[in-house]
Amino acid sequence: MSQVLHTPPPGAAHSGEDDLAALAARHGLSVSGARPGLPEYVRQLWARRHFITAFATAKLTAQYSQARLGQVWQVATPLLNAAVYYVIFGVLLGTKHGVDDYIPFLVTGVFVWTFTQSSVMAGTRAISGNLGLVRALHFPRAALPISFALQQLQQLLFSMAALLIILFCSGIPAGPSWLLTVPVLVLQFAFNAGLAMIMARMGAKTPDIAQLMPFVLRTWMYVSGVMFSLDKTLRETHLPHAVQVLLEANPAAVYIDLMRFALIDSFHASQLPHHVGAYALGWALLVGVGGFVWFWKAEERYGRG
Template identity: 80%
Template sequence: MSQVLDTPPPTTPAPAPPDLSALAARHGLAVSGARPSLPQYVRQLWARRHFIGAFATAKLTAQYSQAKLGQVWQVMTPLLNAAVYYFIFGMLLGTSHGVQDYIPFLVTGVFVWTFTQSSIMAGTRAISGNLGLVRALHFPRAALPISFALQQLQQLLFSMAALFVILLCFGIPVAASWLLVLPALFLQFTFNAGVAMVMARMGAKTPDIAQLMPFVLRTWMYASGVMFSISHVTGSHKGLPSWVPELLQANPAAVYIDLMRFALIDSFHASQLPPHVWAIATGWALLAGVGGFIYFWKAEETYGRG
């Protein structure tokens, strides 16, 4: 009798856990924050093209909203920089010697360089400086660095009116070559947006990079012929290895600056450009634009977390 009482009752097996992945698929659910495929990501980004344009315009309008002169600073800032560089490099250091139309040469270089510099600096903070937006709304994060590069392009186009006036005041005639500004700016914008996406991903993980970038960009500026002619300076130093002038002229910032000078200044001849300059400019744009986009996309699900 006791043996019967001590026998435990039979237990029923626990029900199998439901297949959550099948359940989610049946109801059209997806993993929150999952990275879409690259073609799907491109389609999502294209669908938000109006947001990108409106966001860039709003940021540009708000940039100088607290200043009394307002949008005038879009033109004044690069002009003041050009004036400082002219005094230091053109007058004190004498880099203007041997360069025809030095003031148009310098102002063009400063305007074009400022476009690249500002795009990269803004891209570095595109994610880390907009965490509230990133965490609150669902959208392809590449829209942010692209919109910041577009904002800087809009600012450059606004400033180009002053550049054209300066060119005319110094006797530079309007020529058909001015139309080359459009493809040159398109290639530079593609390059800038690509580098901005690379820096946006790096800045999202390590925000301190934003503190380092001004020093990197300043060094890059001095190596890009903004205030001097690379071919003239390197040609006067015969002891330099032959690869040094080629390396300086092939760096992307110098390529886009020289293309703009060639398009706008009639005294800047094709002989001052590196060989196959349009191929080099296109190669830099594709390398940075496509490579930067893929690099940024690969970390899409990590932005705004942690």
């Protein structure tokens, strides 16, 4: 007894797929987890701005909830770091010599650097550390690294209250230049958020990168003039011109120096690198916008096994 296998005519399978696609489109259905276009993605992200803010605030509040001193650690932690750096670098290694108002100089550098450092570290775990949320709810995944960068900005604003006290105790009065801190923080936040999104995409694919980043960040800190005057060091050493340009264009150093210029009277414009404003704006646009677009390109892959 013979059996005849009936195969569909060529093109029938594609015709069925086309019919299903047309049916789905007619009823407003779309592929689950598909990446929206960039303008639509931005619109969805803006629509969830209240979630981003609330999530950042909740994370900041919960950060020290188990500690006895609670939110005091938001200010105490960077101050203790600054005290350690003052003893080791300022006193033992003598980096405070030749630097006016060294304590405000150092504390400003530590606070601004911590903003970038913490944003990077939080970004590496933004997706891999919140897989339950990513897999359970539908929302633009960029909301997570942006909210972590916003959390670190809120942390910095708490620390700035302590910095203002240090400035007043050091005899530095408030002045019009303090208003420059607003655009500097806006540009640094754009840079940090973009960097957090870059690290979030890398960390989502390779979680081990979170173990490597502390070593990378420590190296970056040592070349960013956090504990010493980068301008003074470059004037006193004979480094190749290309190295000097790289150190002056270092985004961490750019934002630190701009904040010092805004807050500390003894930090003059002559100590800023050439084209510092262009550097600050350029890094914010390049990393902020570029990091956002690069993160968006992998939107449909986040949370997948």
